[in-house]
Amino acid sequence: DIINMKCHDLKHQIALLRHGGNDEFVREIENAVQIYDSSVKTGNETLDIILMEKLLHCEKHDIQLTCIADGEKLGFMSSSDIYSLFGNALDNAIESVLKEKDTEKRVISFNVAARDKFLKIHIENYLGDAPEMSGGLPVTTKEDKKYHGFGMMSIRHIVQKYGGEMSVTAEDNAFILNIVIPIG
Numbered sequence: 759d760i761i762n763m764k765c766h767d768l769k770h771q772i773a774l775l776r777h778g779g780n781d782e783f784v785r786e787i788e789n790a791v792q793i794y795d796s797s798v799k800t801g802n803e804t805l806d807i808i809l810m811e812k813l814l815h816c817e818k819h820d821i822q823l824t825c826i827a828d829g830e831k832l833g834f835m836s837s838s839d840i841y842s843l844f845g846n847a848l849d850n851a852i853e854s855v856l857k858e859k860d861t862e863k864r865v866i867s868f869n870v871a872a873r874d875k876f877l878k879i880h881i882e883n884y885l886g887d888a889p890e891m892s893g894g895l896p897v898t899t900k901e902d903k904k905y906h907g908f909g910m911m912s913i914r915h916i917v918q919k920y921g922g923e924m925s926v927t928a929e930d931n932a933f934i935l936n937i938v939i940p941i942g
Contacts, residue, residue, distance in 0.1 A: 800870070802829025804837040805844060809868075812848045820861040821852060827870035831877050834941060835920065843916045846909035847935055851883040854933060858886060872941060877922075879937035888928040913937075 798809040809825060816823040832840055848868065855864040866883040910926070913935075917924045922939030 798825070798827075800827040800829030802832045802840065804840045805829040805832060805870075808841060808844050808848065812852065816852065816866070819852075819856060819864070821855055821864040821866060823848075823866045823868065825868040827868065828872060829870065831870070831872040831941060839916045839919070842912055843937075846913050847879075847881050850909055850935075851881055851933070854885060855883050858884060875940060875942045877937075877939040877941045879935070879939075881935045883933050885928055885931055885933040 798806045798813065800806055800809065805827060806829065809827070813823055815821075835843075848866070851866045855866060858864050863884045863886070866881070869878075869880040871878055914924055917937050917939060920939045922937060924935065924937045927934040927936075
């Protein structure tokens, strides 16, 4: 829907340019075109959808999200597990960096690769204050703990479902989620 709206708006902006538009409209069109040029093609449709959704959200909130992902290696996972695993992980990273007023610190890196019969997932983001940890997972900082803090537990459950392991590290202004799942 967002892409369709942008295309619709671009048609109107191009018409305005034909009739003597200004530099501001040219910049808006260039920014809109950049979004389409950066569309994600990892080799896994579900991962592509998640990443495009998160990239658009990050762009809107001045977050730099870089990703290198070989989505073809995710074929053994169900679409719902892919969406839950990566959706929760990226939502947590986005929520964390949004706390930073300095937009230079709003940085997330996302890597998915297969090496030596293992799928390796590495998600890292800037972290101002290290979270309290319990059982190897960060404790939610939200007030209503009864209804929050399930994202990391869901990630761990999915990783274990596929025979994998995960680790969470919060040090040196970085929050790091590493996941290793056997694939063959």
